[in-house]
Structure formats: C-alpha cells, structure tokens
Amino acid sequence: MKILVGVSGGVDSAVALHILKSQGHSVVGAMMKIYSGDIKSIANSCYGTDKVKEENDALANCNHVGCEFVTVDLASEFDNVVFSEFKNQYLSGLTPNPCVMCNKLIKFGAFPKAIQKLGIQFDKFATGHYARNEFNSNTGRWELKKGINPKKDQTYFLYKLSQKELSNILFPLGSMQKEEVRQYAIINNIPVAQKQDSQDFYKGDYSELFDVAPIKGELKDKYGNVLGYHDGIWNYTIGQRKGLKIAYSEPLYVLEINQTDNSVIIGVKNDTYCKGLIARDFNWVALNNPTKAFKAQAKIRSASLPVDVVVYPDMNEVKIEFLDKISSIAPSQAVVLYQEDVVLGGGTIISSF
Numbered sequence: 001m002k003i004l005v006g007v008s009g010g011v012d013s014a015v016a017l018h019i020l021k022s023q024g025h026s027v028v029g030a031m032m033k034i035y036s037g038d039i040k041s042i043a044n045s046c047y048g049t050d051k052v053k054e055e056n057d058a059l060a061n062c063n064h065v066g067c068e069f070v071t072v073d074l075a076s077e078f079d080n081v082v083f084s085e086f087k088n089q090y091l092s093g094l095t096p097n098p099c100v101m102c103n104k105l106i107k108f109g110a111f112p113k114a115i116q117k118l119g120i121q122f123d124k125f126a127t128g129h130y131a132r133n134e135f136n137s138n139t140g141r142w143e144l145k146k147g148i149n150p151k152k153d154q155t156y157f158l159y160k161l162s163q164k165e166l167s168n169i170l171f172p173l174g175s176m177q178k179e180e181v182r183q184y185a186i187i188n189n190i191p192v193a194q195k196q197d198s199q200d201f202y203k204g205d206y207s208e209l210f211d212v213a214p215i216k217g218e219l220k221d222k223y224g225n226v227l228g229y230h231d232g233i234w235n236y237t238i239g240q241r242k243g244l245k246i247a248y249s250e251p252l253y254v255l256e257i258n259q260t261d262n263s264v265i266i267g268v269k270n271d272t273y274c275k276g277l278i279a280r281d282f283n284w285v286a287l288n289n290p291t292k293a294f295k296a297q298a299k300i301r302s303a304s305l306p307v308d309v310v311v312y313p314d315m316n317e318v319k320i321e322f323l324d325k326i327s328s329i330a331p332s333q334a335v336v337l338y339q340e341d342v343v344l345g346g347g348t349i350i351s352s353f
Helices: 010-022 051-066 075-091 098-117 163-167 178-185 207-212
Strands: 002-006 028-035 068-073 125-126 131-136 141-146 216-220 226-230 253-258 264-268 273-284 294-300 308-314 318-327 335-338 341-353
Touching: 002 010, 002 098, 010 028, 010 051, 010 131, 010 178, 028 051, 051 068, 075 098, 075 207, 141 163, 226 273, 253 341
Parallel strands: 002 028, 002 125, 028 068, 216 264
Antiparallel strands: 131 141, 141 341, 216 226, 253 264, 273 318, 273 341, 294 308, 294 335, 308 318, 335 341
C-alpha cells in the first residue's frame, strides 16, 4: 500500500514510519504546521514555536528511510476551528481539551485532505498514536482499542473518530510498549532515537497564550465568603489544588469557575465529589446509538483510571452515574466510555451532580 504517515519530528512517528517502510509499503512523511504566532518562550510542546528543529528532525527521519517529506500549513485552520473555540471556552471558565478537537478536525480531518490537494494519493493514513483499531465482523463496526501500554494509551483523545476514519487509519505502535519503541529506534539508528518526548499542548502561561490582561476576581467558598483574589479565571481548572495561595485548616480545591461574576469557588476535598455527570455531542464508536442503560467504565480525564459506571443514553444527552463518587468533574472536558480495552464512545461533559 501507499501510506501517508503523519510525522512530528518525534520518536513515535519516526518509528511508525520506519515500521511501515520495513513492511514493504510505500510511505510518505507529512508534517502539519499549526502555529503562526510570535510567542518566543515555548519549546517541546505541541503548540509552540520551536518548529524549525521539529521540521529538520522530521526531514531527517524521512531521509533515513528514503521517503518523500512534505509539509502543509494549517495554522489558519487550527486557529479558526480549534484554538478560537479553546480560547473562548477557557475564558468562559470551562476546561476544554484542545487535543480532542485537533485530532478530529485537523489531524485526521483537514491534514490528510490538504495532502490530497497537493496531488499526493494514498491508501491509508498512519500516525504514531498508542492505540489500536480492528474491524468487528460480529457487529459490522470498526473498534477503537486501547494501546497495550496503559500509561501511553491515547484513545481518550481519539474517541471522536468516525467509522470511515477508523477504517482508513493505521496505528503501528498500538501493540508496542514505549520501551520497545525507544529500543526499536536505537537498534535501527533512527536519528531521533534519544529525543525527549513532547507531552503538553502548551507549557507556558495561558495569559500569554490568550493575549489577555489580568482581570481581578474573588476566590470564594461555597457559602459566598471571600477568601482571596485571583487575576483571571482562565488560570484555574476544576479540582486544582496548587496555586490558590490561601491559608486554611485543610487543603483547598477549585470547585467551580463562574464567568458571570468572575469568581472561583473553592472548598475542601469532600466538596469535590460527584455521583454523576451529563454529557452531550456523543460519538458512539463500538456501539451503534444505544437506547437502553448499560454498565461500562469511564474516564473523565486523560490521566485518570477508568471507573465503573452505569450509562443512560438518550437522543440528546447521556447520563452517567458512578458506582462510587468521583472527584473534580470539569465541564467541557471529555468523558470516554470503555468495555475492557474497547472504546464504546465519548462525549463532552456539560454538568455534574
């Protein structure tokens, strides 16, 4: 097959490229550029400025396997459909996940389409994500499955992929441990074999990223008592403990972010627990629009462990109840449902209870 491989300059995409080439496929390495700003301080993050080195590393990886390397500038598309929404939601006191939006709309959407517009045709699109996809002949649906390394699994960020997209994607690293990937790169003399991983969407100050001036507001408890002040609600996320700078008899956490009066509500650990949530914009992956309640496991953030839940699907909203109360559910984050290693579906959290 002829395979388009999304390359970033990192070791994961480099190994994916090498594996597919060694299997006898014709490969093309492609890199997307999503940053067009002038912030100078950010490196080793997805949305940053140290992209000359990343492009040079990606080119070196492609040269190493002897394949074509192309780049496409998607900064305008990213700003219009991902970053603008991310910024608006954050400034409104929500906690969106830009990686979920980017994967669906840019990386697996606009990116391969832009490559086709260059006249480059391909049979499959591959990335270095730690995930797996398999066709289930019993259900007639493509399934998105966790990567075998639970610490590196990236299915939480991929739940919005459609059946058509899953049928055209390859994840060469899905059945590999990170240590295996690194060792593969060393053994095969891949140029970036020892390169540090990039983890975050952005490592700087969000005030710099959003280009907003500080706006002073109140830090209050759930009874309305003012305990301190902040310089912008965008500096806080639900469940945050560090950086509150308030002396109290026990640790304090962010419970709620209120755009209406520019306040941040804080409380003790026990105040953070909820028994359930409501989600919208659900994308069903392994399941086909279920209508009856069922048991599953759910993740409410990428780094959390799946917990047991009961799911009550509806046409417009999905109600999810936890068997044991869970801490710090953040509106606008994703909730992703699993059965063992299979992604059942996911949606956007709109509230908790």
